[in-house]
Amino acid sequence: MNAMSTSKLDLEDIQGLILRGYRMPMVRYYLLKVKTPAAARALLGRLVSGEEKDAPQVTTAEEWQVGFAPGPGDDPSASPCRRPDYCLNVGITWPGLVALEVSDRVPALSFKSFTAFVEGAAQRAERVGDKGLNAPEHWIGGFGTGSDHVMVTLHALSFEALRSYALRLTALFEQGGAFEQLWHGDGMALLEIQDGKPVPVPKVHFGYVDAISTPTIRGGPEPTQPDHQEPCEPWLFVLLEEAENYYLPEPPQLGRNGSFGVFKMMRQDVVGFESFLQSNKDTINPELLAAKIMGRWRNGVPLALSPDTDSPEGGISPERLNDFEYVNQDGSGDPRGLRCPVGSHIRRVNPRGQPVTGQGRPGGSNNSHRLIRRGLPYGPTYIPGQPDDGIERGLLGYFVNSNIENQYEFILKQWVDDAAFVGSVRLNPNSKDVVIGHNDAAGSIFEMPQPQGPPLRINGFSNFVTTQAVAYCFLPSVTALKFIAGL
Numbered sequence: 001m002n003a004m005s006t007s008k009l010d011l012e013d014i015q016g017l018i019l020r021g022y023r024m025p026m027v028r029y030y031l032l033k034v035k036t037p038a039a040a041r042a043l044l045g046r047l048v049s050g051e052e053k054d055a056p057q058v059t060t061a062e063e064w065q066v067g068f069a070p071g072p073g074d075d076p077s078a079s080p081c082r083r084p085d086y087c088l089n090v091g092i093t094w095p096g097l098v099a100l101e102v103s104d105r106v107p108a109l110s111f112k113s114f115t116a117f118v119e120g121a122a123q124r125a126e127r128v129g130d131k132g133l134n135a136p137e138h139w140i141g142g143f144g145t146g147s148d149h150v151m152v153t154l155h156a157l158s159f160e161a162l163r164s165y166a167l168r169l170t171a172l173f174e175q176g177g178a179f180e181q182l183w184h185g186d187g188m189a190l191l192e193i194q195d196g197k198p199v200p201v202p203k204v205h206f207g208y209v210d211a212i213s214t215p216t217i218r219g220g221p222e223p224t225q226p227d228h229q230e231p232c233e234p235w236l237f238v239l240l241e242e243a244e245n246y247y248l249p250e251p252p253q254l255g256r257n258g259s260f261g262v263f264k265m266m267r268q269d270v271v272g273f274e275s276f277l278q279s280n281k282d283t284i285n286p287e288l289l290a291a292k293i294m295g296r297w298r299n300g301v302p303l304a305l306s307p308d309t310d311s312p313e314g315g316i317s318p319e320r321l322n323d324f325e326y327v328n329q330d331g332s333g334d335p336r337g338l339r340c341p342v343g344s345h346i347r348r349v350n351p352r353g354q355p356v357t358g359q360g361r362p363g364g365s366n367n368s369h370r371l372i373r374r375g376l377p378y379g380p381t382y383i384p385g386q387p388d389d390g391i392e393r394g395l396l397g398y399f400v401n402s403n404i405e406n407q408y409e410f411i412l413k414q415w416v417d418d419a420a421f422v423g424s425v426r427l428n429p430n431s432k433d434v435v436i437g438h439n440d441a442a443g444s445i446f447e448m449p450q451p452q453g454p455p456l457r458i459n460g461f462s463n464f465v466t467t468q469a470v471a472y473c474f475l476p477s478v479t480a481l482k483f484i485a486g487l
């Protein structure tokens with residue numbers, strides 16, 4: 001087993017969503033049920049045939065131009081630099097592999113290291129806190145029912161592109177009775193008025209800039225924003241033989257170069273969140289509270305670099321927004337969380353070099369639990385202070401990882417909803433992530449350590465995010481999709 005990978009990633013075989021942030025402003029997700037297995041397998045094959053005229057093609061992790069012919073008005077000689085106007089990706093759940101008859105037709109099929117994937121999101125829901133209103137019986141659109149077989153993701157640069165590829169895709173889904181559409185949902189970048197025009201911005205509801213921290217993968221494309229953390233081994237995000245904590249799914253032509261994506265739709269209580277910030281204004285400035293619970297000011301500036309203001313003198317360039325540690329190799333830094341509380345969202349979901357229970361050395365990394373996030377908000381931009389318009393808002397997208405148990409589920413169970421994960425800091429036993437933890441008004445608590453005396457405490461808040469849908473999806477390679485089509 002290699003501690004450090006030197007192998008080259010096979011970018012043309014790996015789905016683009018895994019390794020590249022598309023930065024497209026809109027997305028449509030389709031949840032499909034297999035109706036006619038042979039027709040469904042054949043259609044999956046057409047999505048990777050290389051015949052763009054026949055069907056939109058799955059986007060790989062290669063450079064943009066590959067596989068996309070120049071469009072009307074494009075200079076063909078400039079096509080290598082052309083950005084496509086759509087990106088297409090496919091995920092298949094375990095019931096989906098069964099419904100496609102992959103399990104019947106491939107005796108060697110094995111996902112033995114991937115119990116979470118085989119059990120599926122609904123069966124695993126309770127262990128990640130998806131109980132009560134977050135429980136599978138409340139999920140929308142057929143998620144968690146066992147009929148949730150295939151997720152198709154269509155990103156687009158414009159409404160026109162979304163409309164035209166969506167029309168092509170929905171006609172294809174129905175051909176030969178291949179699939180029944182159970183649900184579709186749209187996400188779109190939030191808009192802000194700049195110079196009198198609406199401009200898409202990389203923000204999420206609750207008003208924070210997002211998509212700042214994305215892992216760098218050794219041998220993969222660079223993230224748009226420098227990560228400043230130890231690069232991750234590729235097998236943490238792409239299924240490879242050299243992995244240290246799983247066996248590649250079998251047969252290898254199905255498993256290799258795949259990944260797993262946890263599709264998740266989360267409703268956000270924007271009105272409740274703003275009134276929570278305002279209702280504590282006698283204790284703490286609402287913007288500072290917003291920063292303390294996230295670990296970044298709403299404009300993305302990290303508390304670790306600027307604990308008192310979101311606009312430090314001289315500014316912080318975008319390249320430096322990830323250039324910080326919580327605990328350095330010599331133990332210095334912010335071990336107690338005076339600047340950035342240990343219980344803040346970003347410090348819980350990625351403690352960086354802070355040793356956590358059971359692992360880590362100061363200044364090291366907690367890379368084996370990192371996630372790649374690919375999401376966009378849904379619902380219109382909310383302007384704080386406006387009356388509740390009753391429109392649903394939230395976030396939908398994929399958490400990409402090679403090991404759902406050890407990455408996505410581990411983070412939620414051990415770090416988000418738990419208080420005892422940092423041995424050196426004693427959090428109140430009821431503390432959970434304020435942004436996404438499963439809090440209830442009776443017991444919730446958020447603590448902000450102070451240089452002297454007891455921490456500043458905020459109580460009495462409920463959860464602001466409710467799970468609407470989850471699907472544990474296998475993101476097959478191009479080879480695997482061809483293999484399935486050929487069965």
Ligand code: HEM
Nearest residue numbers: 204208209210211212213266268346349350371395436465
């Ligand atoms: C509606 C729900 C959520 C909201 C509004 C939200 C918001 C944010 C924001 C604003 C950031 C900071 C931007 C950045 O560092 O890139 C962030 C970072 C992050 N979030 Fe969330 N998040 C949500 C759900 C989740 C969930 C469910 C998970 C885990 C399963 C998660 C995992 C992460 C990770 C891993 C980071 C990067 C932290 C780092 O590397 O420093 N988030 N989130």
